[in-house]
Each structure stands twice: as C-alpha cells, then as structure tokens.
Amino acid sequence: MKIFLYTDNLMTRAQLEDTWRNAGAEVFTQSMETEPELIVIDLTANAALAQIQTLRTSYPNTEILVFGPHVDGEAFKQARESGATSQVARGKVVARILKRLQG
Secondary structure, eight states: OEEEEEOSOHHHHHHHHHHHHHTTOEEESSOOSSOOSEEEEETTSTTHHHHHHHHHHHOTTSEEEEEEOTTOHHHHHHHHHHTOOEEEEGGGHHHHHHHHHTO
C-alpha cells in the first residue's frame, strides 16, 4: 500500500513511517509520482486543512484519514468540511493503519 503522510512533527513522522514500512507499506512524505492509496494527515500540523483541500483536489478518489487529539471535535469537523473522509484519535492511528495493512 502506498501511503502519503503529512505531519511536521519529526517524532511522529519517524514512528509512523518505521512502523508502517515494517508492515510492508510504502510511505511518502514528499510529493508522489503516482496516486497514493491512502493519505494520512496530522491535524496538528501547520496548514493541515489547506493540505487536505489541496490533496482532495489532486486525488479526488483517495481516502484521506486525519488524526489528532480525540478531544478536538472542532478540528475533526473542519477536516471533514475540507475533504477528509475518515478520522481517528492520535493514539489509535498506528493500529488503524496496521489493521488495514494486515487485511
């Protein structure tokens, strides 16, 4: 699975990339030449909502999964309004993607 990951937190990026790559995913944090199968966006990243809108326009058929603090319902609402298709609390994003990778 090809996953595009957008976060500006280096610790988060390293953890997610390593975990998902070890499970067999290709993880990209820069632009891709081909359409990703999944886009994962950290809602606490700078310009996350603008990034959602840009990626929704570029990849209209790709799932956009956002993650962030579970108590920030307003951020999740704004993400859906910007084009996100699913959401998960920050503490569950690793498991959600691993489950998907394992079928």
